Structure formats: C-alpha cells, structure tokens
Amino acid sequence: MSDFFLTAEAEPDEAxxxxxxxxxxxxxxxxxxxxEGLRLNEVVVNMGPQHPSTHGxxxxxxxxxxxxxxxxxxxxxxxxxxxxxxxxxxxYFQYIPILDRTEYVAGMNCEWAYVMTVExxxxxxxxxxxxxxxxxxxxLSRIASHLVAVGTFTADLAPLGTAMAFYTFxxxxxxxxxxxxxxxxxxxxxxLRFGGVRYDLPSGxxxxxxxxMKRMPKLIDEYASLVDDNAIFLQRTVGKGVISQQDVVDYxxxxxxxxxxxxxxxxxxxxxxxxxxxLDFEVCTAQxxxxxxxxxxxxxxxRQSVRIIEQCLDMLxxxxxxxxxxxxxxxxxPPPGSCYVGQENPRGEYGTYIVSDGSRxxxxxxxxxxxxxxxxxxxxxxxxxxxxxxxxxxxxxxxVLGGIDR
Amino acid sequence: MDVFLEILRLVVCVIVAYAVVFVAAxxxxxxxxxxxxxxxxxxxxxxxxxxxxxxxxxxxxxMIGKEDFRPAFADRGMFILAPIMVMIGAVAxxxxxxxxxxxxxxxxxxxxxxxxxxxxxxxxxxxxxxxxSRNKYSLVGALRSAAQMISYEIPMLLAILVIAMVVGxxxxxxxVDAQADYKWIGFYMxxxxxxxxxxxxxxxxxxxxxxxxxxxxxxxxxxxxxxxxRFGMFFLNEYAGMTIMSMVxxxxxxxxxxxxxxxxxxxxxxxxxxFIWFMVKTYILVFALVWVRLSLPRLQxxxxxxxxxxxxxxxxxxxxxxxxxxxxxxxxWRWGLLVVGWxxxxxxxxxxxxxxxxxxxxxxxxxxVVSS
Amino acid sequence: xxxxxxxxxxxxxxxxxDLARDFAGDLExxxxxxxxxxxxxxAREKLKDVARRLKAHEDLAxxxxxxxxxxxxxxxxxxxxxxxxxxxxxxxxxxxxxxxxKAEVDTVTDVWPAADxxxxxxxxxxxxxxxxxxxxxxILLKDDFVGHPLRKDYVDLAxxxxxx
Numbered sequence: 008m009s010d011f012f013l014t015a016e017a018e019p020d021e022a023x024x025x026x027x028x029x030x031x032x033x034x035x036x037x038x039x040x041x042x043e044g045l046r047l048n049e050v051v052v053n054m055g056p057q058h059p060s061t062h063g064x065x066x067x068x069x070x071x072x073x074x075x076x077x078x079x080x081x082x083x084x085x086x087x088x089x090x091x092x093x094x095x096x097x098x099y100f101q102y103i104p105i106l107d108r109t110e111y112v113a114g115m116n117c118e119w120a121y122v123m124t125v126e127x128x129x130x131x132x133x134x135x136x137x138x139x140x141x142x143x144x145x146x147l148s149r150i151a152s153h154l155v156a157v158g159t160f161t162a163d164l165a166p167l168g169t170a171m172a173f174y175t176f177x178x179x180x181x182x183x184x185x186x187x188x189x190x191x192x193x194x195x196x197x198x199l200r201f202g203g204v205r206y207d208l209p210s211g212x213x214x215x216x217x218x219x220m221k222r223m224p225k226l227i228d229e230y231a232s233l234v235d236d237n238a239i240f241l242q243r244t245v246g247k248g249v250i251s252q253q254d255v256v257d258y259x260x261x262x263x264x265x266x267x268x269x270x271x272x273x274x275x276x277x278x279x280x281x282x283x284x285x286l287d288f289e290v291c292t293a294q295x296x297x298x299x300x301x302x303x304x305x306x307x308x309x310r311q312s313v314r315i316i317e318q319c320l321d322m323l324x325x326x327x328x329x330x331x332x333x334x335x336x337x338x339x340x341p342p343p344g345s346c347y348v349g350q351e352n353p354r355g356e357y358g359t360y361i362v363s364d365g366s367r368x369x370x371x372x373x374x375x376x377x378x379x380x381x382x383x384x385x386x387x388x389x390x391x392x393x394x395x396x397x398x399x400x401x402x403x404x405x406x407v408l409g410g411i412d413r
Numbered sequence: 414m415d416v417f418l419e420i421l422r423l424v425v426c427v428i429v430a431y432a433v434v435f436v437a438a439x440x441x442x443x444x445x446x447x448x449x450x451x452x453x454x455x456x457x458x459x460x461x462x463x464x465x466x467x468x469x470x471x472x473x474x475x476m477i478g479k480e481d482f483r484p485a486f487a488d489r490g491m492f493i494l495a496p497i498m499v500m501i502g503a504v505a506x507x508x509x510x511x512x513x514x515x516x517x518x519x520x521x522x523x524x525x526x527x528x529x530x531x532x533x534x535x536x537x538x539x540x541x542x543x544x545x546s547r548n549k550y551s552l553v554g555a556l557r558s559a560a561q562m563i564s565y566e567i568p569m570l571l572a573i574l575v576i577a578m579v580v581g582x583x584x585x586x587x588x589v590d591a592q593a594d595y596k597w598i599g600f601y602m603x604x605x606x607x608x609x610x611x612x613x614x615x616x617x618x619x620x621x622x623x624x625x626x627x628x629x630x631x632x633x634x635x636x637x638x639x640x641x642x643r644f645g646m647f648f649l650n651e652y653a654g655m656t657i658m659s660m661v662x663x664x665x666x667x668x669x670x671x672x673x674x675x676x677x678x679x680x681x682x683x684x685x686x687x688f689i690w691f692m693v694k695t696y697i698l699v700f701a702l703v704w705v706r707l708s709l710p711r712l713q714x715x716x717x718x719x720x721x722x723x724x725x726x727x728x729x730x731x732x733x734x735x736x737x738x739x740x741x742x743x744x745x746w747r748w749g750l751l752v753v754g755w756x757x758x759x760x761x762x763x764x765x766x767x768x769x770x771x772x773x774x775x776x777x778x779x780x781x782v783v784s785s
Numbered sequence: 786x787x788x789x790x791x792x793x794x795x796x797x798x799x800x801x802x803d804l805a806r807d808f809a810g811d812l813e814x815x816x817x818x819x820x821x822x823x824x825x826x827x828a829r830e831k832l833k834d835v836a837r838r839l840k841a842h843e844d845l846a847x848x849x850x851x852x853x854x855x856x857x858x859x860x861x862x863x864x865x866x867x868x869x870x871x872x873x874x875x876x877x878x879x880x881x882x883x884x885x886x887k888a889e890v891d892t893v894t895d896v897w898p899a900a901d902x903x904x905x906x907x908x909x910x911x912x913x914x915x916x917x918x919x920x921x922x923x924i925l926l927k928d929d930f931v932g933h934p935l936r937k938d939y940v941d942l943a944x945x946x947x948x949x
Contacts, residue, residue, distance in 0.1 A: 052550070083925065087925045170452055240710050241770070241773040243716075259852075270790075271789065272790055295782065375852040
C-alpha cells in the first residue's frame with residue numbers, strides 16, 4: 008500500500024535531505040534569509056523528473072527564497088539504462104546501435120566517436136569516401152541537433168509565445184529524411200562501421216542534400232528574425248547565466264557552451280580527426296558567455312555546418328565505402344590496451360574510453376559525455392537567479408538526459 | 414409581485430450569464446487552438462465535427478467524465494471552493510454589461526468601479542486554489558497572480574478613471590451613450606486604450622503576462638493539482654475571460670453596441686442589430702488577444718512588476734493630469750483630447766520599443782567579456 | 786584575450802622528457818600514445834600532490850579534467866584520470882591502481898572541480914571511495930542500491946529489483 012499512497016511520514020530522499028541540511032547549515036552560519044529577526048523559510052521544490060521544461064528526466068532540487076534560487080542540487084540517473092554494463096556482454100560490433108541511444112538527439116556523432124575509438128585500438132583505417140560520408144552525416148546530425156536545441160530553448164521562454172519551436176522541428180524533418188534515406192532510421196541509425204559506413208549514398212541523394220543545404224541558410228535567417236530583435240527575448244537572455252572562462256577550465260565545459268565564452272575550443276580544429284583539416288570552416292565564438300550568446304553560437308554553427316556539408320559534397324571522391332573486404336568486420340579483436348578518442352559532438356566533447364583485454368568484447372567502456380560535465384556547473388550558474396531563469400539557462404545549456412544518464 | 418418579478422429576472426440573467434460564459438469559453442478555446450495551429454504551421458484539432466469546431470464540447474464531456482481527484486494533503490473545503498469561486502468574476506461582470514440598445518441586465522450607476530471590483534475576484538479564487546492545493550508550484554503561481562493583480566489593477570483603474578472624467582458618469586450605459594455617432598473613446602484616446610489593454614491582458618493572466626501558470630517553470634502554476642472538471646472551471650474561466658474583457662473594452666472604448674442600422678430589427682424593445690455589432694467588435698479584440706499571446710515570449714516576474722510600477726502607473730497618472738487639463742482649459746476639449754491622445758500614443762509606441770532595445774543593446778555591449 | 790588553445794608548441798617527446806624530469810619518482814611508465822596523449826602510472830598516495838603540481842606546472846599546466854574512469858582489472862581496481870593541458874593542447878592519462886580490499890583513494894575535487902561527479906560515478910559503479918570528496922553519494926543508481934555493478938564480481942541481487 009505504502010508504495011502507492013503518500014503518507015505524512017514519507018521520508019525524503021538523499022538529495023532533498025541534503026538540501027534541507029544545507030538550509031540548516033546556512034541558518035546556523037547566519038547566512039539564512041532572516042530579515043531583521045523575521046525568520047523566512049526557504050522552500051525546497053522538486054523540479055522534475057516530470058517537469059515540462061527539464062528536457063527529459065532531469066531533476067533539480069531547488070531551494071527557493073520567494074522567486075530567488077538559493078541553491079540547486081541536480082539529481083540524475085532516471086534514464087539510466089546500464090549502457091556501460093551492457094558493453095561487457097556485447098561484441099564491439101554489436102555495441103554500435105547502443106551508441107545511438109545514449110545521446111539520442113545526435114546519434115550519428117555518438118556512433119562516430121565510438122567507431123573512431125575502436126578503429127584507433129585496432130588500427131583499421133576507413134576509406135576516403137567513407138570519411139567524407141561520415142563528415143556529411145555527422146554535420147547533418149549536428150544541424151538537426153542544434154535545431155532541436157534552439158527550438159526547445161525558445162519554447163522554454165514561452166511554450167506558445169513563439170512559433171519557432173514548431174518551425175525548427177518542421178525543418179529538422181528535412182534533415183532526418185536525408186539521414187533516413189542513407190541509413191534507414193530517423194534517429195537510430197546504426198550506420199557507421201569499423202573502417203567505413205554501412206551503405207553507400209543512394210542515387211540522387213547528393214542532389215537532394217544540396218537542395219536542402221541551399222534552403223537551410225534562409226530557414227536559419229527566418230528563425231533569427233523571429234526572436235533576435237524581440238525586446239522581451241533580449242531581456243530574458245542578455246547577461247543571464249554567464250559562464251566564465253575559469254568555469255570552462257575548472258569544470259571541463261566543452262562545445263557551444265564553452266565557445267560562447269570566447270574559448271576557441273573545437274575538437275574539429277584543436278584535435279583534428281577525419282578530413283576536417285582539409286575543410287574550410289570557422290569556429291564560432293561569442294564574447295559574453297550568457298544565455299543569448301549560447302543561442303547565437305548555435306545559430307552560427309548551423310551555418311558553418313551547411314558550409315562544411317556543401318564542401319564535402321563537392322569534394323566527395325569515388326571509391327568503396329568500406330575498407331578491407333566489402334563487408335564490415337563483424338568480429339574485431341583489438342590488442343590489449345586502453346584508448347580514449349574525443350569527438351566534437353553538437354554538445355561538446357563526446358568520447359568513449361575503452362579498455363580492451365584482447366577478446367571480442369570491450370573489457371570496460373566508459374563514456375565522456377559533454378552534458379554530464381556541463382550539468383555540474385548548474386548550481387553555480389543558477390544560484391541567485393529567478394526561477395524563470397532556471398528554465399532559460401537549462402534550455403541554453405542544451406542538455407540531453409540520454410547522454411547524461413547513459 | 415414586483416419583487417418576485419425582479420428576482421425572477423435576475424435569476425434568468427444569471428443563468429444566461431453562465432451560459433454566455435460557457436459558450437464563449439468553448440468557442441474561444443477552439444478558435445485559439447486552431448489559430449495557433451495555423452500560425453505554427455500545424456493542423457490543430459480538426460477531427461471532431463467540421464474543422465474541429467466541436468472539439469471543446471468533446472473536451473468538456475471528457476472532463477466531466479473524469480475521476481474527481483483530490484490530492485491527499487489538500488485543504489478539502491478550499492480546494493473545492495476555488496473552482497466554484499473562479500467563475501464569479503466573469504459572470505458578475507456580465508450582469509451590468511450593456512449588450513444592446515434597450516437591454517442591460519442590471520444597470521448600475523457605478524458600473525465602472527463594479528467591473529474593476531468583481532474582476533479581481535478571479536485572482537482571489539486562484540489564490541485560494543493555489544494555497545489549498547498544498548503544492549509549491551501552485552503556491553508560487555498563486556502568489557504571483559496576487560502580486561500581478563495588485564500591480565496591474567492600478568493602471569487599469571487609472572485608465573478607467575479617465576473615461577469617467579470624459580463621460581462624467583460611472584454608469585456603463587452613459588459611457589455607451591456618450592459614444593454615439595462614432596465618437597468612440599478609443600478613437601480620440603488611443604493611449605488610454607493602450608494602458609487599459611496592457612493591464613487587461615495582465616489581469617487575464619494571458620501571454621506575455623501568463624506568469625501565474627507559466628508552464629515552462631511552474632508546470633501549470635495554480636492549476637497544477639487540479640484535474641477533471643475542477644481544472645475545467647479554471648480553464649473555462651480563463652477563456653471566457655478573453656471574451657468578457659473584450660466586451661468591457663468594447664463598451665468602454667469602441668462604442669459598445671453602436672453601429673450602422675441600429676434600429677433595423679427590434680423585437681420586444683430589444684434591438685438585435687446592435688448586439689451583432691457588439692459581438693463583432695468583441696471578437697476582433699479576442700483575435701488580437703490570441704495574436705499577442707502567440708507572438709511574444711513571457712516576461713519575468715521582476716520585469717513584469719517593473720513594467721507596471723515604473724512605466725504604466727506614472728504614465729497613467731500623467732495621462733489623467735493631461736486629460737484633466739485639456740477638459741478644464743481647452744475650449745473644444747474633444748479635439749484637444751484627440752490631439753493629446755494620438756500624440757502620446759504615437760510617442761509611446763514609437764519610442765518605448767526602440768528605447769528599450771537601445772538600452773538592452775547598450776547593456777549587452779557593456780557586459781564584461783569573460784576571460785580567466 | 787583570455788583562454789587560448791595550444792599556445793605552446795612542443796613535441797610529445799619534449800613533454801614526456803619534461804614530465805620525466807619534473808616528476809621523477811612520481812610518474813612511472815611514462816609513454817606516449819599517439820598522437821597527443823601521455824600515459825603514466827601513479828601510486829595512489831602521491832595522487833593529490835602530483836595532481837596539484839601537474840595543474841600548477843608552468844609549461845604544461847594540466848588544468849582541465851576530462852573524465853575519471855574506474856576500471857576493474859581483476860587483481861586490483863584502477864582510477865584513470867584524463868586531463869587536458871590548454872597550453873600544449875595535449876592530454877595526460879593517469880592510471881592510479883587501487884587495491885580491491887581497501888578501495889580508497891584521495892579525491893581530486895579540490896584540484897580539478899570537474900572531478901566531483903565523475904568520482905561520484907566511479908563510487909557508484911565501481912565502489913572506489915574517494916576520501917575527502919564533499920558529497921560522495923550515488924549518482925546514476927538509486928540511493929538504496931546494493932553493490933557496485935561494474936565490478937566484475939558483482940552479482941545481481943534480488944533487493945535491487947523490488948518491483949519485479
């Protein structure tokens with residue numbers, strides 16, 4: 008019975024207890040919100056795991072003083088699907104589809120990170136055509152992911168107040184259609200293989216992709232025209248939730264969140280992989296590191312991704328898409344050792360650390376997830392802001408709980 | 414006997430008022446959902462009836478059929494009372510509304526003040542409901558609602574005060590009569606209308622001022638714990654409120670039921686055509702409300718309060734002073750008001766947004782460049 | 786302005802030589818993993834001190850912790866720290882062996898704040914206790930979970946599945 012009925016004696020869980028303990032400590036230290044002897048009680052509120060704007064199942068235990076946020080304790084793990092444990096019982100090859108399901112908004116990039124790690128462990132090298140195809144699908148995936156990020160972020164500011172989320176999700180379908188045609192799946196691709204990709208591009212796909220890329224900049228301008236010049240939007244975003252460069256260094260913030268603070272950290276440039284050194288693109292940065300800058304950096308990155316894809320389509324060489332034999336190696340047995348390869352995911356540095364014992368199964372597989380690292384900064388960013396800012400800041404951080412919880 | 418007839422008349426009026434509230438709400442819900450869908454490039458509800466016009470009736474049946482659910486620790490009496498209370502405002506306003514030539518359910522000589530008084534009743538119900546739910550989101554939402562009501566009641570009252578000064582009466586019928594022959598107050602006092610409109614949107618808790626139920630932060634604010642028909646009552650009230658507030662605005666600013674062919678069709682002393690004009694004007698304003706909600710992001714609490722206390726209230730007071738001066742000292746004061754009204758309207762619309770944006774841009778430039 | 790990547794141009798051999806010189810006796814088995822990572826082993830008693838010195842090193846300055854991975858090597862556990870140096874744009878991978886019986890190691894949260902959640906995850910999954918950690922709770926699993934599932938000797942317990 009007690010599982011289904013709330014009783015007055017129901018005990019709070021560890022995170023809430025911690026929040027209550029911190030309030031008591033602050034009161035004892037004389038830093039509580041007492042005003043001239045009048046004891047004001049802070050309120051501990053659970054935002055999530057079921058909450059309209061936590062983008063999944065993030066839970067924030069928020070200590071509020073009126074509208075003001077005193078303290079935040081993020082609680083994660085509600086979407087934990089034992090991805091690291093699963094690796095123990097699957098061969099390297101069988102594990103590829105699991106990667107799509109970690110950070111499900113940009114599955115292609117996650118697969119890529121894993122495949123690169125295994126390739127580095129085993130010494131398999133992908134063919135040149137496969138490299139270009141990987142860059143194309145990776146960047147398509149990046150645009151799709153940023154569309155979701157920007158759309159949900161504006162939707163957080165007012166769910167019906169701006170139609171932008173609907174526009175971005177509509178246009179994301181254009182890209183998902185392209186990816187579906189290539190791989191057979193809208194979001195769960197299972198497309199990359201060790202030493203190549205699963206299928207070659209279907210006929211007519213290149214023209215179709217070129218067509219979408221021609222439309223994309225106009226569409227991005229359209230989104231920008233909806234909100235960029237809106238006084239309320241600016242009021243809600245400018246100067247809020249500033250990430251300093253010290254935070255970037257201390258907490259290992261990566262991706263657009265770091266670049267919005269003026270750090271030119273982009274693994275495509277700083278630790279070049281695949282054919283990125285041959286491509287001409289800019290690392291988009293902004294200066295102030297606030298919510299608005301993070302939004303702007305994402306918008307700019309989409310434009311750069313379009314540029315990259317167009318170059319790749321022009322440079323796309325002929326040849327096989329799988330190195331070695333025509334079929335992908337089903338069984339790979341890397342020599343004993345460990346290796347980590349980071350890859351520039353739309354949210355930051357995503358990578359897998361793999362320990363191999365020479366068998367067909369990964370001995371240990373550990374994810375380095377950008378959102379997991381970015382979320383650590385949350386309490387620091389939110390403290391002293393309003394509740395409404397909690398939503399806009401978390402929207403601007405672009406968290407995907409599938410990646411955090413694994 | 415007279416007393417009996419009067420009571421009967423009042424009972425009928427109340428029933429009709431309730432009916433109007435329900436019908437208006439049902440129509441508005443479908444209208445808004447379809448219109449939002451159109452603007453957002455999607456279909457919206459289009460299955461129940463032709464073009465989905467019966468969607469809200471289906472929704473109403475669903476809500477009535479739902480389990481009567483009450484949270485375990487809620488304050489029972491208050492929790493049940495709030496959804497009942499919430500309708501009072503919307504219904505009570507209608508009882509003094511001049512619908513058409515020769516028909517006003519109850520003509521009060523203090524109609525203007527009465528409107529302001531009873532519309533705040535909704536907030537009272539929200540406060541009760543939010544408190545009784547024993548949910549922190551509800552409580553925050555309810556308190557936001559109270560704070561918002563206190564702030565925006567004042568600019569609204571300041572706007573209404575100007576009308577009373579011009580018309581020289583507190584009666585709604587007098588206000589409508591004063592606007593005969595297209596001397597609509599909204600035409601020569603557009604700035605007052607703007608003040609009223611902003612305050613009214615805020616009173617309605619609609620976007621961009623929908624903080625009490627801001628769904629992205631507070632789940633759904635004061636209504637978080639309500640479900641079924643209890644939620645339905647809050648929902649109906651919100652949407653009926655759109656029509657009611659528009660009716661008030663039409664009465665105060667756009668000539669009420671005045672329009673061409675006023676006496677074309679009169680049945681039992683009640684003119685029909687003016688009623689149609691009244692509703693047409695009302696729904697033009699409802700349309701505008703939906704449009705505003707759709708195009709603006711939500712404000713933040715401090716910004717909302719700042720807007721009321723730092724901008725609207727000083728401007729409202731200034732408006733009163735100017736109007737009073739014009740009425741006192743300018744010979745043809747209606748012309749004077751026309752000039753003053755449009756100049757201040759143009760100044761506000763033309764300057765407010767650019768100034769705000771310039772300030773924000775400056776603020777942005779002044780932001781420190783982050784570095785280690 | 787501010788933070789830049791790879792301002793110091795050095796080869797991996799030079800970095801390895803620098804490390805061998807400045808951390809002689811601390812870092813063992815220093816080797817280069819192409820193209821840009823140094824792998825080294827480290828005794829757990831020296832971890833905190835070496836971490837501080839690595840961060841404060843005037844040329845290399847390993848400032849940003851990328852992740853902490855806990856590995857069960859059978860005979861012993863291992864805590865792996867992956868740290869980034871902005872100045873040289875290279876990484877260092879520190880392998881810290883932790884005995885199975887007494888799986889404890891000093892925390893590095895006061896050196897690299899980013900270690901906070903990663904250490905909690907390692908505690909949660911592998912049962913390595915990080916001494917001095919400010920808030921060592923379970924992170925991905927529920928509060929009352931029994932055992933540390935990524936250890937190779939973990940047996941699934943019925944009390945971890947109360948609703949099955």
